[in-house]
Amino acid sequence: MKKCLILFFVTFLNFSVLAQPINVSPTQTPQQLVSNVLLGAGVVASNITINGVPGLANTPFGNIAYFTNANVAFPMTSGMVLTTGDAMGAMGPNTSGSATNPGNSQLVNTDPELNAIANGNITNGVVLEFDFIPAGDTLIFNYMFGSDEYTEFSPSNFNDAFGIFLWGPGISGPYALPGYPNGGDNIAVIPGGIPVTINNVNWVTNTQYYVFNEFPQDTYGDAVEYDGTTVKLTASASVQCNQSYHIKFAIANVFDQAYDSGVFLEAGSFSSAAVSVAVATVSGDTVIVEGCTYADFIFTRPEAQSNDTLIISYAISGSAVQGVDYNNMVNPIVFLPGQDTVILNLNPTQDGLNEGFESVTITVSIVNPCGDTVTSQGTIYLGDGPIINILESDPLVQCFPDSVLLTASASGGYAPYDFSWTTLSGAPLSSNDSVTIYATQNGVVQYLVTAVDQCNFSQTDTATVTVNQTISIDSIAMTPATCIPSGTVFAFVSGTTGNVTYTWSNGQNGQTLQNLSGGWYQLTITDQVCSASDSILVTTINAPVAAFTANPGTGCSPLNVSFTNNSSNANNYSWDFGNGQTATLPTLAPQNAVYTTDIPTGYTVVLTASQGANCQDTQSLFILVNVCDCADAEALNYNPNANVNVASMCTYPYPEVEAPNIITPDGNGINDFFELDYVNVISIELFVFNRWGSMLYSGSSNDVLVSAPKWDGTVGNREACEGIYTYTYKATGVSGAEVQGHGFFHLIR
Known part of the structure; x- marks a missing residue:
């Protein structure tokens, strides 16, 4: 019969998981690990010992443990691991280049086979041995060696040793063991019979069997702690079916007890059968x-x-x-x-x-x-496709604008999960498992959370946020302000608990505010639970503006003048003609009403426009009246034979002009302009110069009753500098007489 041996594996391929460490569990005994994890088909094991002591195989041993793996980059999905330190230290990711984890106190510090391989004294050794009977003609299993001695101490004297030694019928070699006269052989070798050690397989020697685990070539770095490992290797030996064999798995540090090493044995791979069936996912x-x-x-x-x-x-x-x-x-x-x-x-x-x-x-x-x-x-x-269960919170929010953190978790599918939060209308809120919600309205508000697992199965659930704020500013009543602060506001509130404080944006407190100017006022009320805010605009009744014109503005006495009222925002008007005569228009009289009176001589006329008792404005206008009960000499035709009575000639007052000696154009409404003061003048011209004689301003008026020239202290829309300035003027009186003058003044800012 042709001898044959087939290994049959079932490998389940799930979604790609590339960045997970192996999981190491130290709870199983070496007896359980060999019988239930390591052995495959066609092999029966017995007499399992640890470090030569049978009893140690029946209790968990810190240097030997079970591992599982979900990282597809690491070539074993499960198995057992033997280490020179604590087996838990084999778990990734690789965050240390010198991991040293003290292991079991019953480690060995001598082993003849390991000493022969390492050419040195071993420390921290762990030795797993057992007898087995194969059902086939070939023994086969898979393993990987790893160490933190890489790459700093490869090659070096710190040649951490590892070997798999086999004794039995048909096996011969240099390793003696009582009962096996032909000796034993190390089957943990690479082609050429070279033992697997740090000095024999590394980044410079037999590199095809070596794997870097250090950045940036951290091939298995997320799965295991070791800085370097071998690839997955296969150990095999020709055996005789139904015969008894003895095998030893041994690993140890050399010369020191630092920098852990370990060997991974693949689950179910230790087999000797025509067909071996293993299931791994x-x-x-x-x-x-x-x-x-x-x-x-x-x-x-x-x-x-x-x-x-x-x-x-x-x-x-x-x-x-x-x-x-x-x-x-x-x-x-x-x-x-x-x-x-x-x-x-x-x-x-x-x-x-x-x-x-x-x-x-x-x-x-x-x-x-x-x-x-x-x-x-x-x-x-x-x-079947899983049913994903989403667990989320449905919180109660008491106040505006408090926030609440909604958090969801999922189960029943294939983790990890991707989450998304939206409003009921589908507007996105968050792509994390949590979202912060701010209360904006009373009552119940719902949000949708969707969880999608790695198989793209999804489930959607609803999270409910209930807002229960009772405090409210129902309305704010307002009385408008006039041209003086006279506005009032009053707040109507409800749903308060205990004492309530009222805080207004102008710093005042209380439910009612008085004597307010126009503008916006914000109110915040606070009770023992919540707060609420609202605002109110205090409107302003426009202030009165007094304005009128006179026609004519000058003439001979007695002069009949019509005054036109052009005032605005007023409902009462009072006239003072400067000579003891007054007049008051009715409250409801038209704004542009005309009032006519005789002005016997020159007076200043004043109009007062008002609205209420405390809101008024005035305007004044000087009416120039001349005594004209005689003939105007300039109006007579010249007749050399005529007799002219000088006593009947008209006389006119001489024009007079005065100028200020200082101006302060700072915008406060006082002394902001350089302007002339005059009497008996109907037209005027004004010129302003700097100290070098350059003209800065010129202005004129043919009717000073309408407007008069004045300088605002600027040159080309820029403020003139402080200093001394000169001026000239020419004024024309009622009689046509002209007067000229000049001088200087100070500009101070």
Whole structure:
């Protein structure tokens, strides 16, 4: 019968997880780890010891532990790990280049096989040994060696040692063990029989078997702590079925106790059968999900037998139906010469039916070289798409504008989850698992939260925020202000609890404010629970503006003058003609009413426009009246024979002009202009110069009753500098007489 050995793996491929560390659990005993984790098909183990002591195998040992892995970059999904330090220190990510974790106190400091490999004294050693009986003709298993001695101490005297030593029928080598006269051999070697140690496999020697774990080439850095590891290696040996063998797994530090090293042994890979079936998943269980995950069935035969063509048939059973619940798979499978692996893909069909878990079992039965039938099988389960459960809060908010943090968590799907928050109308709020909500209105407000798992299954739930603020500013009453501060406001509030404070934006307190000027006023009320704010605009009744014109503005006595009232924002008007005569227009009289009176001589006329008792404005105007009860000499025709009575000639007062000697144009309304003071003048011209004689201003008026020239202290829209300035003027009187003058004045700012 042709000797053959096939390894059959079921690998479940889930969503890509690239940045997770392995999980190390130290709770299982070495006895459990060997029997339930390491052993595959076709092997029976016994006499398990740790460091040569049988009893140590029956209690958890800190340097030996179970590991699982969800990081697809790391090539083992589960297994057991042996370390020179505490096994928990093997977990990634790789954040230390010199991890040293004290392990079990019962470690060994001598081992003849390790001393021979390391060429030095060992420390912190852990040795796992057991006897086994293979069912096939080949022993095979997978392992990886890693260390924090990389890369600083490779190569060096700190050559942390590792070996897998095998004794039994057909095995010979340099390692002596009582009961095995031919000695034993180290099967933890790379091609050429080179033992796997730090000095033999590193970044400069046998680099094809070495993996960097340090930045920036941290291939496995997120999974394990070690700075460097080997690739996944396969140890194998030719054995005789149904014969007893002894194997030793040993690892230790050399010369010192620092910088941990470890060896990973892949779950289910220690096997010796025609077919070995192992089930391994990225997620750590045996379930694949419709529409999300799939499984690869990996058939592997030993490399030593890969030169032959091999045909293997397998049986499929279980509650799932091939071609309905999952795809059709090729049966039998064929290994071609040179091929040691065949992969079959199982892809579950997403049918949308709630069928519960359905099983698929692969069974392979082959007769081994000893004539025994060895049967191995692996089972996987097909699961429906998960129902995601979202847990979120429904808080109560007491006050505006308090905020509340809404937080959601999800379960039932395939973590991690992506969350999104929106309003009921779909407006986005947050893409995190939480969102801050500010209370803007009383009552119930709802928000939507959606969780999407790594299989793209989603669930949406509603979060409810209840706002229960009772305090309220219902309204604010207002009385307008006039031209003096006379406005009032009064606040009407409700829903308060206990004492209430009223705070206005002008610094005053109280429910009522008086004597207010026009403008906006904001009120904040606060009770023992909440606060509320509102504002009110105090309007202003426009102040009166007195204005009138006189026609004519000058003439001979007696002069009949009509005054036109052009005032605004007033409802009462009072005249004073300067000679004891007064007049008051009715309250409801038209604003532009005309009042006519005789002015016998020159007087200043004053109009007072008012609205109420305390709001008024005035304007004054000088009416020039001349005594004209005689002939105007300039109006007589010249007759050399005529007699002219000088006594009957008209006389006019001479024009007089005065100028200020200082101005202060600072905008306060007092002394802001350089302007002339005059009497008996009907027209005037004014010129202003700087000290170098450059003219800065010129102005004139032909009717000073309408307007008069004045300088505002600027040159080209820019303020003139302080200093001394000169001026000239020319004024014309009623009689036509002209008067000229000049002088200087000071400009002070």
